[in-house]
Amino acid sequence: QNNEGSETFRYESDITRLRSLVIHSLYSHKDVFLRELLSNANDALEKLRLVSLTDRSVLSAGEGNVTIEINLDEASRGKTGQIVIRDTGIGMTKDELTRNLGTIARSGTSEFLKKAEEGQGVDGNLIGQFGLGFYSCFLVSPTVRVSSLPPATSGNSEPTQHTFVSSSTGDSFEVFPDPRGNTLGRGTEIVLSIGEEEAEFLSVEKLKTLIEKHSTFSTTFPIYIKERKTSKIPVPPPQSPVEDGDPDKFADDLDTDETTPKEETFEEVQEESWIRVNDKAPIWMRDPKEVSEEEYKAFYQAVSKDDTGEPLGWSHFKGDTGSGVSFRAIIYVPSSLPKEFWSKMTSGINNVRLMVKRVFITDDLGEDFMPRWLSFLKVTVDADDLPLNVSRETLQNNRFLSQLQRILIRKALDLFTKLSNDQPETYKQIAKLYGNALRIGLLESPKDKVKIAKLLRFESTRSEYTTLEEYVENRKEGQKQIYYMAGVGEKAEDLARSPFVEKLFARGYEVLLLNLPSDEPMMASLDQFMGMTTQDVSKKGLKFGDEDEHEAEKKELEAQKIAFRPLIDWLKKDLAGQVSDVTVTNRLVTSPCTIIVDSYGWSANMQRIMSAQTDSQDDPMFNMMKNLPKVLEINPKSPLIEGLLERVLDLPQVEEDEDDDVKRTSEEEEELRETVRVLFDTSLVRSGFSVADPTTYFERVEALLRRTLGVSLSAKPKINIRPAPPTASGPIPEDEEQKIEFDPSNMEGILGDASQWPDWNDMKEQMAFGHDEL
Numbered sequence: 067q068n069n070e071g072s073e074t075f076r077y078e079s080d081i082t083r084l085r086s087l088v089i090h091s092l093y094s095h096k097d098v099f100l101r102e103l104l105s106n107a108n109d110a111l112e113k114l115r116l117v118s119l120t121d122r123s124v125l126s127a128g129e130g131n132v133t134i135e136i137n138l139d140e141a142s143r144g145k146t147g148q149i150v151i152r153d154t155g156i157g158m159t160k161d162e163l164t165r166n167l168g169t170i171a172r173s174g175t176s177e178f179l180k181k182a183e184e185g186q187g188v189d190g191n192l193i194g195q196f197g198l199g200f201y202s203c204f205l206v207s208p209t210v211r212v213s214s215l216p217p218a219t220s221g222n223s224e225p226t227q228h229t230f231v232s233s234s235t236g237d238s239f240e241v242f243p244d245p246r247g248n249t250l251g252r253g254t255e256i257v258l259s260i261g262e263e264e265a266e267f268l269s270v271e272k273l274k275t276l277i278e279k280h281s282t283f284s285t286t287f288p289i290y291i292k293e294r295k296t297s298k299i300p301v302p303p304p305q306s307p308v309e310d311g312d313p314d315k316f317a318d319d320l321d322t323d324e325t326t327p328k329e330e331t332f333e334e335v336q337e338e339s340w341i342r343v344n345d346k347a348p349i350w351m352r353d354p355k356e357v358s359e360e361e362y363k364a365f366y367q368a369v370s371k372d373d374t375g376e377p378l379g380w381s382h383f384k385g386d387t388g389s390g391v392s393f394r395a396i397i398y399v400p401s402s403l404p405k406e407f408w409s410k411m412t413s414g415i416n417n418v419r420l421m422v423k424r425v426f427i428t429d430d431l432g433e434d435f436m437p438r439w440l441s442f443l444k445v446t447v448d449a450d451d452l453p454l455n456v457s458r459e460t461l462q463n464n465r466f467l468s469q470l471q472r473i474l475i476r477k478a479l480d481l482f483t484k485l486s487n488d489q490p491e492t493y494k495q496i497a498k499l500y501g502n503a504l505r506i507g508l509l510e511s512p513k514d515k516v517k518i519a520k521l522l523r524f525e526s527t528r529s530e531y532t533t534l535e536e537y538v539e540n541r542k543e544g545q546k547q548i549y550y551m552a553g554v555g556e557k558a559e560d561l562a563r564s565p566f567v568e569k570l571f572a573r574g575y576e577v578l579l580l581n582l583p584s585d586e587p588m589m590a591s592l593d594q595f596m597g598m599t600t601q602d603v604s605k606k607g608l609k610f611g612d613e614d615e616h617e618a619e620k621k622e623l624e625a626q627k628i629a630f631r632p633l634i635d636w637l638k639k640d641l642a643g644q645v646s647d648v649t650v651t652n653r654l655v656t657s658p659c660t661i662i663v664d665s666y667g668w669s670a671n672m673q674r675i676m677s678a679q680t681d682s683q684d685d686p687m688f689n690m691m692k693n694l695p696k697v698l699e700i701n702p703k704s705p706l707i708e709g710l711l712e713r714v715l716d717l718p719q720v721e722e723d724e725d726d727d728v729k730r731t732s733e734e735e736e737e738l739r740e741t742v743r744v745l746f747d748t749s750l751v752r753s754g755f756s757v758a759d760p761t762t763y764f765e766r767v768e769a770l771l772r773r774t775l776g777v778s779l780s781a782k783p784k785i786n787i788r789p790a791p792p793t794a795s796g797p798i799p800e801d802e803e804q805k806i807e808f809d810p811s812n813m814e815g816i817l818g819d820a821s822q823w824p825d826w827n828d829m830k831e832q833m834a835f836g837h838d839e840l
């Protein structure tokens with residue numbers, strides 16, 4: 067049909083793709099169209115309310131609501147028809163109709179589409195997070211007609227109602243002035259043509275069920291649906307003319323009536339009435355005792371925009387901020403973390419919806435409203451006594467927000483505690499999903515340290531899943547430290563085999579095995595728990611607590627210190643600059659030695675965490691911490707250490723008081739030094755550190771291996787280096803398929819004359835890596 071003033075526009079290509087993606091991927095969830103359209107209507111009404119705060123006149127056409135009407139086609143005897151959804155919201159100008167529905171693809175659309183079309187992760191949730199919006203109406207309707215009229219404002223004092231028409235398949239749409247004129251007063255009307263296949267939606271009952279299921283939580287404005295009832299009403303009998311003044315005749319008539327009663331006739335009347343669908347108070351306003359589990363779950367799906375997800379737990383409570391504002395809130399613990407959670411943690415995730423007296427105000431309370439580590443919670447807050455025109459800016463200066471924040475944190479921690487006590491299986495999932503976040507919480511929220519510490523779960527040498535309280539319960543007599551070994555990303559079983567853990571483990575002490583990045587800083591910050599101090603077993607300061615009780619052991623250690631003095635002195639001199647001290651230790655079982663750091667220094671684990679931060683290499687603090695002296699601890703019971711001691715004792719005495727400055731060392735001592743270097747570097751690695759110079763380290767290992775195999779130390783590999791061909795010129799040949807035919811009998815033909823190539827040992831010396839300065 068030709069509409070006057072009609073213009074045809076092409077859809078933006080992303081939009082055509084988005085539309086077909088929506089249609090294809092949601093083919094089996096057609097009913098989402100209603101939720102999406104109602105959510106758009108609700109948004110439009112909210113936008114209008116915001117404008118009305120500064121310009122009351124926009125409400126001249128009445129307060130906001132949404133109406134739904136079903137019109138059956140008579141021609142098809144009701145098998146097809148229309149669904150008409152009208153809102154009295156902000157409406158759209160001609161330009162907005164064109165832009166919002168046809169040409170603006172939101173940022174990130176292309177990327178999303180690419181992923182989706184490649185079939186990666188197009189789950190309901192992803193679509194839910196992206197927002198289906200308007201295009202979902204094509205799921206049920208092959209053509210869609212949208213008419214819209216914005217309110218009159220000073221900038222647009224005489225708006226005209228325009229209509230947008232599009233089919234689900236074409237790549238263009240039409241916009242024209244509505245031939246009916248300004249019928250809407252204000253707002254938007256969407257007309258869906260429902261065919262026989264989708265006829266189930268042409269039922270008031272069906273739509274009511276859908277609205278109750280999906281939209282009662284997310285819409286705050288009244289939704290009305292038109293119900294048509296046909297009822298039969300009795301038709302009053304025709305009045306028989308009664309002649310005045312002839313009562314007898316009338317009496318006669320009555321007599322005859324008694325014998326032949328007159329049949330009552332009925333008339334069918336269509337009664338129309340608007341029924342409010344979402345008339346129940348929103349779930350957060352109700353008494354928790356009266357809200358069913360299903361209702362809580364359904365509300366979670368609405369707030370999380372996740373049709374299938376179930377919350378791991380929730381807390382529904384009434385609160386008072388102390389500054390006189392009372393509120394109600396529901397906090398949900400989601401069952402999954404959004405993919406971008408960790409990367410977005412700093413840029414804020416808006417998971418708190420603030421309402422005032424049931425009217426949605428904002429879901430953007432500023433980046434740091436909820437602490438980052440709790441930003442995964444989905445929170446709905448409805449305050450009673452804030453002015454309706456609060457904005458984020460005015461809120462930020464309001465004590466209400468900071469008080470609300472404290473209460474929400476406390477309630478969230480209470481919820482975790484309750485779940486950990488009442489639903490241990492569910493809590494396991496929480497500990498796994500949010501363990502890292504809780505650890506960061508402990509670091510960032512000193513006030514809640516102890517409460518959070520109790521919520522943490524760990525692997526240990528005793529148990530796969532333990533708490534700090536259990537740890538304290540299981541401590542040995544005299545034990546005053548909570549032992550832990552940290553290694554980011556390492557398996558607990560590998561950590562358990564670390565030299566630092568072996569003795570504790572062998573003696574039956576429990577050691578926590580920590581592998582999350584936040585673990586070590588968290589433990590250091592916790593410092594104390596129920597009277598015990600936390601102790602990194604790779605650091606100085608480890609105490610079993612029963613050292614004094616065992617006189618014999620103590621004496622033995624003292625004796626060993628004296629016996630190993632010569633080795634210790636020799637090692638101190640030899641490793642000067644690399645270690646600050648060498649001591650005899652009884653913390654080892656089989657390992658010959660370990661390297662520990664001072665209690666205030668960084669452990670190997672911490673060094674790795676810090677090195678992974680960009681720029682850390684240039685940071686003087688980083689370099690200082692990294693180079694803090696380490697202590698070499700030797701195990702006097704290790705045969706290797708005993709062997710070393712013997713070798714040191716056997717060293718020929720070199721007279722030191724000769725005139726020349728050059729220190730002379732014997733060949734034996736030189737060899738011993740090489741061995742100790744390898745031992746030192748190896749224990750660095752074993753203790754989790756990295757070796758300063760891996761190439762030299764490997765050369766030393768090779769020398770050691772040569773000695774054991776009796777291979778000459780000076781023998782060199784015979785390798786000639788074939789130079790690369792000359793620098794290429796011209797364009798790179800296009801996809802030329804190169805067949806390399808390998809003929810082993812023609813090695814020289816393939817490689818050229820090997821005797822002409824330079825010897826590796828000659829050229830090695832001349833090679834310098836670097837770039838010539840220009």
Ligand SMILES: Nc1ncnc2c1ncn2[C@@H]1O[C@H](COP(=O)(O)OP(=O)(O)OP(=O)(O)O)[C@@H](O)[C@H]1O
Nearest residue numbers: 106107110155157166167196197198199200201254
């Ligand atoms: N009933 C309506 N009244 C006024 N404007 C509307 C209405 N429906 C849609 N729009 C406009 O069209 C735009 C596109 O709608 P669409 O539903 O596709 O996406 P969205 O609502 O922005 O995103 P989402 O669906 O994720 O909420 C909206 O942002 C809004 O500006």
